[in-house]
Amino acid sequence: MIVPPLWKAMACLSSLFVLASNFAQAQSSYPGWHRNLEAAQREAAKTGKPVFVVFRCVR
Amino acid sequence: MAHDDPDIAKLRSQFVCARVTGLNRIDLNRFQFDYDTTWNAFFLDAKLNIYSRYGGRDEGEPEDRISKTSLMQTMREVLAAHANRKSKPAPGSPPVFQPVTGKPSTPNDIPLLKKSHQGCVHCHQVREYRFLQWTHDGQFDRNKLFAYPLPEGIGIQFDRKHGHKISTLLKDSAATKTKLETGDVVVAVDDVPTHSEYDVRWALGRVKKDAKSIRLLVQRDDPKKVVEVSLKPTGRWRESELGWRKSMRSVPLARGFSGYLLTKSQRRALDLSPDKLAIKLTRSREKGLALNLGLKKGDIILSLDGRDHERWYEEFLSDLVRLYQPGDTVKLTILRDGERKKLSGKFPKWQTEETSVP
Numbered sequence: 001m002i003v004p005p006l007w008k009a010m011a012c013l014s015s016l017f018v019l020a021s022n023f024a025q026a027q028s029s030y031p032g033w034h035r036n037l038e039a040a041q042r043e044a045a046k047t048g049k050p051v052f053v054v055f056r057c058v059r
Numbered sequence: 060m061a062h063d064d065p066d067i068a069k070l071r072s073q074f075v076c077a078r079v080t081g082l083n084r085i086d087l088n089r090f091q092f093d094y095d096t097t098w099n100a101f102f103l104d105a106k107l108n109i110y111s112r113y114g115g116r117d118e119g120e121p122e123d124r125i126s127k128t129s130l131m132q133t134m135r136e137v138l139a140a141h142a143n144r145k146s147k148p149a150p151g152s153p154p155v156f157q158p159v160t161g162k163p164s165t166p167n168d169i170p171l172l173k174k175s176h177q178g179c180v181h182c183h184q185v186r187e188y189r190f191l192q193w194t195h196d197g198q199f200d201r202n203k204l205f206a207y208p209l210p211e212g213i214g215i216q217f218d219r220k221h222g223h224k225i226s227t228l229l230k231d232s233a234a235t236k237t238k239l240e241t242g243d244v245v246v247a248v249d250d251v252p253t254h255s256e257y258d259v260r261w262a263l264g265r266v267k268k269d270a271k272s273i274r275l276l277v278q279r280d281d282p283k284k285v286v287e288v289s290l291k292p293t294g295r296w297r298e299s300e301l302g303w304r305k306s307m308r309s310v311p312l313a314r315g316f317s318g319y320l321l322t323k324s325q326r327r328a329l330d331l332s333p334d335k336l337a338i339k340l341t342r343s344r345e346k347g348l349a350l351n352l353g354l355k356k357g358d359i360i361l362s363l364d365g366r367d368h369e370r371w372y373e374e375f376l377s378d379l380v381r382l383y384q385p386g387d388t389v390k391l392t393i394l395r396d397g398e399r400k401k402l403s404g405k406f407p408k409w410q411t412e413e414t415s416v417p
Binding site: 030032033034035036037039040041043044045047049050051052053054055056057058 | 071073074075076077078079080082085090092096097098099100101102103104105106107110134137138141181182183
């Protein structure tokens with residue numbers, strides 16, 4: 001059996017952890033909502049839909 | 060509500076949605092809203108032309124001036140406007156988009172903010188840094204405090220469920236002297252198309268200081284029929300309560316004191332009415348209004364120019380800036396060492412030593 005070097009295993013695990021936490025964050029926050037105007041503009045230009053922007057100031 | 064409600068979700072699916080939580084790179088010239096409020100919405104096309112804005116509050120509960128049904132009404136109207144945006148508008152009908160004038164401007168274009176602030180720029184900080192910047196540049200005037208006038212100032216109350224349909228014309232107001240009727244839907248104020256109460260408030264805020272009249276377009280009965288009404292605003296129509304605003308702390312009033320409203324039991328213990336004004340000063344410095352009036356630490360303010368109804372400290376400050384302008388004489392009744400005294404002194408000129416906002 002080939003055992004990967006420890007640093008490779010750690011790097012893989014870290015990447016998985018980052019991916020998982022990003023996914024969880026995207027799911028738990030506001031699915032279907034862009035987080036920046038530019039992305040919303042691009043999608044609006046592509047789909048022909050109007051844009052609904054919420055400014056939510058979290059103090 | 061905008062995220063979770065199933066009825067709104069159905070309408071929302073016809074929009075591209077974005078949620079922005081900081082103003083750092085936002086064009087404040089385009090995205091003008093009441094920066095003391097924590098939730099604001101805009102409806103735009105892909106080029107960021109503005110159909111409508113939605114939100115706004117007053118001294119009541121944060122959601123008193125918004126509702127699920129009025130948000131849905133605005134969304135439906137925006138969808139209709141978006142669908143018809145390329146059609147030729149009927150003569151006399153309001154424009155499709157709201158005006159945007161001037162160059163793009165971000166928070167970093169406010170020199171004091173750029174110099175003093177790091178990290179996420181919160182909405183209220185924009186308004187507060189503007190107050191400081193205007194004051195340091197000698198450009199502050201009290202009209203800047205009242206940027207989003209309430210429709211009640213011109214005598215109109217809107218149906219909360221609709222948003223911009225008139226439910227009441229206030230007695231003896233500017234509105235009752237016009238052809239306006241209850242049930243009219245305000246579809247434009249001057250050159251601003253309106254799909255919400257917030258649109259009306261933004262448009263009223265743009266009315267020039269010396270304007271003799273405000274032009275309203277209203278829909279009555281037939282949705283295609285638009286009636287034009289000219290309204291002459293009177294008195295201090297722009298002004299409303301400021302005490303709820305976080306930015307109140309950065310209003311450049313050199314007060315020279317701070318204090319708090321005594322609790323009801325504290326008032327009773329001093330043989331004062333539990334329902335009347337009693338602001339105890341916790342600090343008084345030899346400067347500003349405190350100096351002009353001769354206020355001392357421990358003084359209890361019992362009335363302001365004869366007004367003695369119960370007010371929180373922030374509301375009391377709001378009354379000060381609403382009642383007086385620099386140079387006016389401020390009159391107080393105070394309690395000092397068990398004795399009532401009358402004090403008077405000049406309201407100071409607008410000034411502040413602050414250069415940053417917490």
